[in-house]
Amino acid sequence: MAAPYLVTYLGGDNPQLQVSAAVVNVFTEDLLPALERHLIPKEENWSLLLEIAWLLFYLTTKSEYLVHIRETQIPEKTALCFINIARTGIHRSEIITPLVRSLGNICCMTDLTSRVLQHDKTLTQISLLISDAPDVHVRKESMWLLTNIAASSAFCGAIMTSGLLRIIVYSLASTTDIKIQACLCLCNLLSHSKEYCHLACQEGVLQSLVPLISHPDVHVTMTALWLTELLITTSEYLSTFDQSHGKEALEKVIKQELTDTCQNDVTTLKQVSAMAQDLMRQYYQC
Numbered sequence: 001m002a003a004p005y006l007v008t009y010l011g012g013d014n015p016q017l018q019v020s021a022a023v024v025n026v027f028t029e030d031l032l033p034a035l036e037r038h039l040i041p042k043e044e045n046w047s048l049l050l051e052i053a054w055l056l057f058y059l060t061t062k063s064e065y066l067v068h069i070r071e072t073q074i075p076e077k078t079a080l081c082f083i084n085i086a087r088t089g090i091h092r093s094e095i096i097t098p099l100v101r102s103l104g105n106i107c108c109m110t111d112l113t114s115r116v117l118q119h120d121k122t123l124t125q126i127s128l129l130i131s132d133a134p135d136v137h138v139r140k141e142s143m144w145l146l147t148n149i150a151a152s153s154a155f156c157g158a159i160m161t162s163g164l165l166r167i168i169v170y171s172l173a174s175t176t177d178i179k180i181q182a183c184l185c186l187c188n189l190l191s192h193s194k195e196y197c198h199l200a201c202q203e204g205v206l207q208s209l210v211p212l213i214s215h216p217d218v219h220v221t222m223t224a225l226w227l228t229e230l231l232i233t234t235s236e237y238l239s240t241f242d243q244s245h246g247k248e249a250l251e252k253v254i255k256q257e258l259t260d261t262c263q264n265d266v267t268t269l270k271q272v273s274a275m276a277q278d279l280m281r282q283y284y285q286c
Helices: 003-011 021-038 043-060 063-069 074-086 093-106 110-116 122-132 136-150 153-161 164-173 176-190 194-202 205-213 218-231 235-243 246-254 266-284
Strands: none
Touching: 021 043, 021 063, 021 074, 043 063, 043 074, 043 093, 063 093, 074 093, 074 110, 074 122, 093 110, 093 136, 110 153, 122 136, 122 164, 136 153, 136 164, 136 176, 153 164, 153 176, 153 194, 164 176, 164 194, 164 205, 176 194, 176 205, 176 218, 194 205, 194 218, 194 235, 205 218, 205 235, 205 246, 218 235, 218 246, 218 266, 235 246, 246 266
């Protein structure tokens, strides 16, 4: 089976490697149709599907292949494969992982995202994985997939009506990596509509957000400050932020009380301090 060798080839980090037009033609004319044929989630097909899923992931990281994937049914078939495996309840993480990553890359293109979401169970299964997948990395990467979907306003209505908002807000209390990704997802989602911001505040997003501002991990702090800046532009939300001790959290960041600098990059600590100072000046005249 050639798939493992192709994965090694595509996944390599050799800066000398140049993808020629001839190589692209071989992949797009011969390989993509073969991948499309084998994207079938059957029990007897797991080992082959695993290799194909990783190969597809590496293909979708490269724009020269991704544009050709548009001309196939791979976006739809990948989504269907993902749905069928995820809903078994087994959460086969070794196969789910490359499928989620592939979909995340595919959903960087708006027209392909619409094709992925034409399966009405796609968002349902993403929701279940974020909530219930036993593997933390599957939950995190499912949130990353959702973040890419939420980058386009065209799909945010579907996200809001799917019940995912509450799950994203709840994920702010999850592991460090998921906290960061949940903040990024909310930044994308809420930036499209003041109504979305209002609904998020009803779900308690500000109360969940404030503890992240003074989190020991500076990258959590940075993404939390981005989301804070998006939300507190409205006086009603600023009042809720105050009641949740948001001002005190900003002051703590400015005083560099997050953690000692051996655990965090000094430059990033200075960046978050400057962000907090800007928010204090803008909203508290401090």
